[in-house]
Amino acid sequence: MDTPDDYDSPWKDAVEHYFPEFIAFYFPDASQQINWARGHEFLDQELRAVVQDAELGKRFVDKLAKVALQDGSERWVYVHLEVQGSAQAEFAEQMFVYNYRLYDRYRQPVASLALLADTTPHWRPDHFSFAVLGCKHELCFPVAKLLDYTQDQAGLYANPNPFALVTLAHLLTQATRQDMNARFAAKWKLVQLLYQRGWDKQRVIDLFSVMDWMMRLPEQLKRSLWHNIEVLEEQEKMRYVTSVEQLYSEKWMQQGLIQGRAEGEAYALQRLLQKRFGPLSEDVLARLQTARVDELELWLDRALDADTLAGVFAQ
Structure with missing residues (x-):
């Protein structure tokens, strides 16, 4: 029987639905080497087999995808997304273990990428190695850290990549942890930004789901926000986000949870x-x-x- 993948989070959905944008935003150098026109394929079964066999630490979202490179070859990309991360001594070792286990099992070179969302500024694990009797084994991997975007929030508001908004939601959630009124104002600003982007309905709903899951509000402020959204959607003649609550209710009722x-x-x-x-x-x-x-x-x-x-x- 398969063990469940973390828990069903909108973060995970966003990575799956907008994987090219995810790589382009957080790992632009890697993105430029990938031929996105040839598509990509998620390898959930392959990753699950290795994760079950080499469980280390706490995971939030792990994805393994097969992509084509600009040189015509195909490569595997392993993405470890530590959205709720805290500084963990074993993190780099975990990246190393998953990388070599994937290679050992499937004989495929794997690019390991890590996105960190912890609150420790100087914790930036980007390699793991050991040396014994002249033999050295090392993995170096690219790391992106959400905390690094704190000083460029204006740039995030202007960036059309959907993960700029996701990053903003994460940073504003941390910044308003002690002030729910400030969180309400920040969340309402992001909701308005959703409609200004001119995105299609599904993208608006997907990104709102991430934002709504991160930026939790007390019941009174939640009701105020939904009222604002209803007025906005009437003005814009769009019935997008107000359908989310009903969609969630139906999902939970179907699962009997x-x-x-x-x-x-x-x-x-x-x-x-x-x-x-x-x-x-x-x-x-x-x-x-x-x-x-x-x-x-x-x-x-x-x-x-x-x-x-x-x-x-x-x-």
């Missing part, structure tokens, strides 16, 4: 905590099941970048 809002919040938080911190104790599980909705929303917000489980539940 939510029987009321509290259960849904508790389920989402439980999966997130398990993926970030490992198996949960009975006390933690009981706490989730008996918590109020406002408590669950607070913990969900903290769980996005807390370094420890205790940090999520801190008073």
Whole structure:
């Protein structure tokens, strides 16, 4: 039986749906060497086999894709997306292990790329090596860090690549963690930007899903935002984002996962905590099941970048 991939996140959906834009934004040098006109293919089964066989650390989104290069050859690109990352000593080793396991199993050269979203400015793992008796084995890999974009937010607002908006949403989520009114204003600005881009309906919905998942708001501000969106869509004669809430409701109901809002919040938080911190104790599980909705929303917000489980539940 296959183990689940992290949890179903809009981040993962965005990477899958807009993979060329993802590579172009975060790894432009690599993107220029790829012949995107020949398309790309995700190799989920190949990656799953290696990940199960060499589990190290906590993953958020891993993707393995086959692409064609400008020189006519085909190569595999392994992307490790550590969206909720914290500084982990084993991270570079994990990249090394996945790279050589993929090569060992499939005899395919693999390009490993890492996107980091931790909050530690000087943590930039980009290689792993060891040397024994004159024999040296080393992997060096390109790294992009979301924190590096903090000083160029004006450039992000102007950049037409969808991952400029995703990066903005991430940075603004961190910057407004203690000020929900500021988060509301930032989120509303990004929503308006969605409509100004002239993107098609599916892209607007996909990117709103990422933004909405990151930039969580208290219930009162959430209602205010939805009211603003409804007015905006009436003015623009577009019924895009207001369909998202209904789409999510239908998805959860079909899966039988939510029987009321509290259960849904508790389920989402439980999966997130398990993926970030490992198996949960009975006390933690009981706490989730008996918590109020406002408590669950607070913990969900903290769980996005807390370094420890205790940090999520801190008073």
